[in-house]
Amino acid sequence: MRGRPILLLIFYTCWWTGTLRAQAPQDQHKPELAIHFSYDGGFYEGEVDLQLACPGADIYYTLDGNEPTIGKAEQRYTTPIHLNQTTVVRAIAIKASAYTPVATHTFFIREPHTNFAVVSLAVPPVVLFNPSTGLFVKGENAVDSLWMLPGANFWSRKEVFASTEIFEADGNCVFRSGTGFRLFGGMSRLFPQKSMAIVARERYGESRIRYPIFGKKGLKKFKFLVLRNSGSDFGRAHFRDSLMTSLVEDWDLDKQDSRPAHVYINGQYWGIYNIREKINRYYLAGHHNVDKDSVDLLEHRYTLKQGSRRPYMRLLDYLENNDLSSDANFAYVQTMMDVNNFLNYELAQIYFDNQDAGGNIRYWRPKTEDGRFRWILYDTDWGFGLHESDAYTHNSLEFHTAPDGPGWPNPPWSTFILRKLLENKQFERQFITRFCDHLNTAFHPYRVLGRIDAFEKMYEPEMDRHLERWNLRRSEWEADIAIMRKFAEERAELVRMHLMERFDTGQQRKLRIEVVGGGKVLVNDFVEVEEIERFSGTYFEHLPVHLTAVPKLGYRFSHWEGIGIDKDVRNVALQLRGEVSTVKAVFEQFEDPLEGKIIINEISSNNKVTGDWLELYNKSDDRILMTGVRITDFRHSFILPEIILPPKDYLVVCVDKEKFISHFSASQRVVGNLGFGLNKREEKIGLFSQDGALIDEVLYDVPPSDSAFTLNLMLPNLDNADPENWEILYGFGSPNEANDYYVAATIQARREMWMEIGGASAVILVCITLLLLRHRGKI
The missing domain is CATH 1.10.1070 (Phosphatidylinositol 3-kinase Catalytic Subunit; Chain A, Domain 5)
Structure with a gap:
């Protein structure tokens, strides 16, 4: 029985550290009835002999965009399908009373190399081209005497079923499902190349197109996508709208993301479209x-x-x-x-x-x-x-x-x-x-x-x-x-x-700005001029240009060099008198007393319940007067009121104090209202001292999310400028408390300490036991 404490200690240690884990049961569900394609749809340099398989089932297929008809003899699969040109293969299998959804794979045979995305649509040809009812044709009810052709079929807003595949330029298929299909646009429907919209619905297949079509800064899932013929720009540049949108991509504007794609309908090339978001x-x-x-x-x-x-x-x-x-x-x-x-x-x-x-x-x-x-x-x-x-x-x-x-x-x-x-x-x-x-x-x-x-x-x-x-x-x-x-x-x-x-602007005036040292100049709180740049712009005589000197971390603003400027004032309104005005902002190295002591520790920018908030942490051993500290997103600013932050303690600054307190009623130090919100996707937040020196700065760029989350600095002693030191935690966060990772790390450290103590105790216990046994002559 003397060995039992050691065994108990070993068992306890294994359980505590998680080394004994129950294995999750394996999924024992049988796969649903499905057709196996010997090759997946995609891009091929040569001809393909395609085999279809579904054990015990009859398979029917088409190659023209139509949906297969069960029982139609000429559509029944019996031998491999030889593909020597770009083809849409649509197949269905039936076994007893069960049958599969229509499976659609497009095989691009010897198509030219492209750097564009590729979209393949499979729609029964009669739906698009029937002389009387086809969506792509004028039809029988169009009024030919009027240029808009009212009554034409292509004005229809009817939605029909289609199979949609989206391929990246590298050939990878990123979406394959049934979707809704409809025509899109206004006057551009008169062009031979029609704009189209696809919509993901559960009754067709997937409920969303779950892929970041427009890259990491775009949305990661879509209900609708538009395949746009470039609107009125059809037959012209074919990228006008996309160009103009790109010129204002970083403005405070709602706009549609865009990327070009080659589109195929039923295996036939249909030209270049611009994939766009649908505004709804x-x-x-x-x-x-x-x-x-x-x-x-x-x-x-x-x-x-x-x-x-x-x-x-x-x-x-x-x-x-x-x-x-x-x-x-x-x-x-x-x-x-x-x-x-x-x-x-x-x-x-x-x-x-x-x-x-x-x-x-x-x-x-x-x-x-x-x-x-x-x-x-x-x-x-x-x-x-x-x-x-x-x-x-x-x-x-x-x-x-x-x-x-x-x-x-x-x-x-x-x-x-x-x-x-x-x-x-x-x-x-x-x-x-x-x-x-x-x-x-x-x-x-x-x-x-x-x-x-x-x-x-x-x-x-x-x-x-x-x-x-x-x-x-x-x-x-x-x-x-x-x-x-x-x-x-x-x-x-x-x-x-x-x-x-x-307007009464006066004459045009040139302004040149140079930055020396670690900092930048904000022109009209809008244009940023960095230290490695030289800015030259045109303004007007009667309208002052507002300049703000913004130091980087480890620097402070020293003075201006130029015409008619108070040398040591960070914010100036410059009246441009001469034809050319040259201004230099000079920064010098400086360590603010608060730098390294006050840090941005947690950010919540995606919570409708609590509103936006951020948490500051005093990692020093000093009580710090926070009065006059400025929080900014470099467009708006908020000055902290008179408040003292104790050592190793937290301060929450929120957009809506009433909303925040209603959820976090136990929070101690809360300041509001911030006066501006935090972007849920990407934002730069700065903390400045009364002297204008940068205390701390955080730039985040996170993927879009529908759920509430916070950005947490994992440990307060880590560099919060390094993205690797932050984590995304879903939920409402931990304002005025240690972050979850820090708590977990502390607990783990204590576990390890006790395990070391426990291990040492076990060794001591063994030694004592051996000594006792030896003393009694048992060994």
């Missing part, structure tokens, strides 16, 4: 973490797509009946609409000279007490000189502010909101200054030309097949790209002239 409630839910059934989505003047139009009508009524030159009235408008979003939307449309932007709009709001309307950028094909080679000269500012435009393209109701906002002088200054910022950066000719070149380089090797398929000419494609280049070269300067004609 699912899009909004995916990008904004809102309930898809709790949004108001409208289009055009106030056509309702989802929810209610009443909040929008209240906005219009307030604008109509109140003078927005009053800052108080303007501030109230900001509670009903996201003015910054609308500003960016209008500036983009004006620069693009999108002649179809007047009434072709979509806007939405979440159904919450503080829900504000936002505008969605889409369908910009009429921009960048689609119909006129000299479109870069168009005064689109006048177009978008005209009070008496025609019924189309810019009726008075479509310009009303911008005209009202411009009554406010503060907004007018912001409108002009923000436009200058964009013209100096996103819309700078060099950048836009570079983006056009990149799109041309991407599309050029792929275009010949597309042009041949739709009987288009390469010379016209190249000529249209030349028009876009001319637009990019000339547009910015002419937009500045239009601003000067409309």
Whole structure:
């Protein structure tokens, strides 16, 4: 019995460390009835002899896009299928009363190499091409005397079943399922190449397309995808809308992700399409973490797509009946609409000279007490000189502010909101200054030309097949790209002239900025000028340019060198008097007393219950006065009030203190309200001392999620600038408490300590036992 404590200790140790684990039972379910393809659909350099198998079952198949018919003798599988050209194989098996779903595999035989994605659709030909009822044809009811051909079949919104396969450029099939299929678009349905939409529904197959079609920064699952024929740009550049969207990809705008793809229908090549997101409630839910059934989505003047139009009508009524030159009235408008979003939307449309932007709009709001309307950028094909080679000269500012435009393209109701906002002088200054910022950066000719070149380089090797398929000419494609280049070269300067004609801007002035040392300069809280860059931009004489010096970690702002600037003031408003002003921001090395003591320890940016919040941790042994410490996302800032943070303790800063406390009632130190939210996908958060020195900074970029989660620094002594030291934990987090990983690590350390003690005790026990036995003469 004297050996029992050791055995118990060994058993206890094994159980505690998890070395004795019950094995999960193996899945004993038999596989469902399914057809085995000897080769999977995909890309092949030579011919394929395909065998189908389903033991004990009869198999029926087709090669023309039709669904197989059980019992049809000529469709029964008996011998291998020889494939010598690109073919869609659709098969079904029946055994007794059970049968499989239709299995569809597309075999691409000796197709040209591509760097594009490939989409294959299988739809019964009669559904698309029947002379009377086919969705792709005019049909018998079209009114030929009217150019829109009203009554034509292709205006149908009917949804039919299709089999859809999506392949990456490397040939990997990333989605294969039954889906819904419908035509998509407006006037572009008149083109021979029709836009299409696919929708994932359980009754067809998968309920979602679960694949990050647009890369890691895009959504990872989709209910709808659009295969777009480039809209009005069909037969032209074929990437206009995608180009313009890419120019504003990092703006505060809702926009559609895009990527090109070759599309096949029933094995026949159907040309290049642009895969796009579909704007609807699912899009909004995916990008904004809102309930898809709790949004108001409208289009055009106030056509309702989802929810209610009443909040929008209240906005219009307030604008109509109140003078927005009053800052108080303007501030109230900001509670009903996201003015910054609308500003960016209008500036983009004006620069693009999108002649179809007047009434072709979509806007939405979440159904919450503080829900504000936002505008969605889409369908910009009429921009960048689609119909006129000299479109870069168009005064689109006048177009978008005209009070008496025609019924189309810019009726008075479509310009009303911008005209009202411009009554406010503060907004007018912001409108002009923000436009200058964009013209100096996103819309700078060099950048836009570079983006056009990149799109041309991407599309050029792929275009010949597309042009041949739709009987288009390469010379016209190249000529249209030349028009876009001319637009990019000339547009910015002419937009500045239009601003000067409309507003009291004074003359144009050049501003050059240089950064020395560790830091950057924010221009108008919008443009970032880093230390390795030299910035040169054009602004106006009568509008001051706001500069903010932002030091990097380990530095502080020293002084400005330039004309008319207070040398040691971090925030300055610079009036540009001369034709050229040169400013230098100088930073010097500096260790702030708080650096390394106060860290950002936990971030919650995806929780509708508690609202956004972040947690600060005092890892030092000192009580620290936090008064005046500034938290910023580098667009907005929040200054902490007078508060002391004890050593090894936490402080939570939240967007909505009432909402946060209602869930975390036990939290001790909570400060609110932050005044700005945290992006659930990617954000940079900085912590600055009263002296303007950077105390801590965290940049996160996480995959999209529908669930609440927090970002946790695993251990407080780890470098929080290293992504490897953070973990995503689903749930509501642990504000004002040690993070889960830290708790687990502490427990594990204690376990190991006790195990060491236990091991030593066991050795001592054995030694004592041996000594006793020896003393008694037993050994």
